[in-house]
Amino acid sequence: MFKKILIANRGEIAIRVAKACKELGISTVGVYSTIDKKSLHLRFMDETVWIGDSPAISSYLNIEAILEAAKKTKAEAIHPGYGFLAENEKFAKACEDAGIIFIGPSSKALSLVGDKVASRNTVKKVDVPIIPGMHMTSTDISLFKKTAEKTGYPVMIKASMGGGGKGMRVVHNEKDLEKSIAISQREALSSFGDDSIYLEKYIEEPRHIEFQVLRDNYGNCVHLFERECSIQRRHQKIIEETPSPALNDELRIEMGEAAKKVIEASDYTTAGTVEFLLDKNKKFYFLEVNARIQVEHPITEMVTGVDLVREQIKIAACEKLLLSQDQIKQNGHAIETRIYAEDPDNNFVPSPGKILFLSEPKGPGIRVDSGIYQGCNIPPHYDPILSKLIVWSENRNMSIVRISENLKEYIILGIKTNIGYLKRIIDSKNFASGDYDTHFIDEHEESLLPKQEKLNIALIAGALNKSLGISKRAKEYDSQYSQMTTPWQEIGKWEICSLS
Amino acid sequence: MNYKFNFLEKTHKINLEKADDLFKIIINDKQEYTITDVEVESNLISFKADDKTYNIYCFSDKDKTHLSIDGENYTLELEKDIATKAKTGKQQKGNSVFSPMPGLLVKVPVSVGDKVKSGTTLAIVEAMKMQNELPSPRDGIVKKINGKEGEQVDALQVIVELE
16 A cells, blocks of 8 residues: 555545545645645645646646655655546646656546547447447537537537536537637647547436446446436536435446446546436436546545545555445435535635625535635635535435535635525435436426525514624624634534524 | 615615514604514524514624625615615726726727727626626726726726726
């Protein structure tokens, strides 16, 4: 097993990985950009190294600086987390050349699956269905036009190195094609340092269902069932659940076996996710392999009891996978909501700034993977994810109730977040029915608007606070901030009074 | 005591009177509430209104009061700030286009003197990896461009001015 791992990421995922390392007795090296000097993830590291200026391109995407940090601290392996360099073939190769283990697939497997176009070509060979479209990236607009005419509009433009909806655009007619190509290229370049894009047919009313897979260096391969990820805004997942209400056991087994086939055909090792689209006739198509630990991995951990990050690290250290397929069971139901610094009532505009007050929920079946503390500044340079609220319960209905109740107890004041919006989705009849697809948010835009039914209560509280709060808190700022815990302390110590 | 709060560009008047153990509150001269069991403890305000108990998290930041009620956040601003608040309206109107958030000015695809139509992209700002196109609020001619491509811009910073 490794003695020391460098974690080339920030925020909640860097903390999640650091915790797995500690449990395995591995010491951790954290890295940070200039603006992240006081970020929470650094408090979980045994050593920290500054890797560059605030823009990601100078720091968390800076391969040279990260390798330099690993060499300087004598880290034997690098965990890339998700986003940034997680699926970057050049980075994996540079690690291999430097004699440092990249915790993920080999650069060769990454070139097959990390690149979406290459991966489509691999999967076609093993009889797993793929979406019609281009089989290579291009900058030739006429090729995009030709393919779009052949498959028919609407079409989807995608970044070959992409993930998380970045660089992705739906195009409904030829008129918008050229402009969308340019936007996708720019977004792809700034997010992944690579502007290769391609086009495929846009599947209408699809559900997005993915399968978690683990595979070791000795050919042992298991899947850990599905995650239903159809609730998305701007092609980015915001709520995930498992099991999916759309699958029966037969389809579940069929898709799980297909996922394993994809991973084996690519000679992929460690943890990976095979994404599928499921159309309204319950036909599934291979979408892509996410060659990383994913944001939504905790729901799989909650229902299977398998620590995916731990398994990922063990496999990277050439240990044998001890799990067999028939040992892995889905127990109960888990839901994750992603907490973002954004304004859902104003077109999801990012909302960086200072968190003035924070209280996070606690209790049975609740997991909070968080990268924030009270008083911290959320910088504008990176992804707006703040944390994730994950719940587990015996069945879907109970999980829905549990997450709804605990979103109420997730208090972040000072910046805009999507917490209220997530709660409106969770509380909607359409979500409860389980019958939804990736257009859920566009279709239910109206009913997801804030109702402001408690505005009068807010006004009463505001008036009481002004009238009593100030006199009672003559040293207002001091006493409010005295409530603030530091990142060195546990966060969210409120005992919540029940409303009923 | 009277308070005027601004919430989403509307002003709300609140009259608060203390009487023994309770408060009488009138909102916008119409709706009356009797408030009892008021407790203010650091960032938590509890009270009973119409026999229902509320526990509300609260943080006062100068003239802004941030509140969280059952998962929904409300930010109230004292009335005196409304004059300066006018320019923070969500609508891009009139003669200028501003960035709705702090971020990186990625591109200004127009030049001074260009004739632009309503809806033409005047600037692209990127924050948290998302690119936002700022459209022209009306037909017009570009008078001034503040800021260069690759520069950091602040929230509400005017980027392009129209004649």
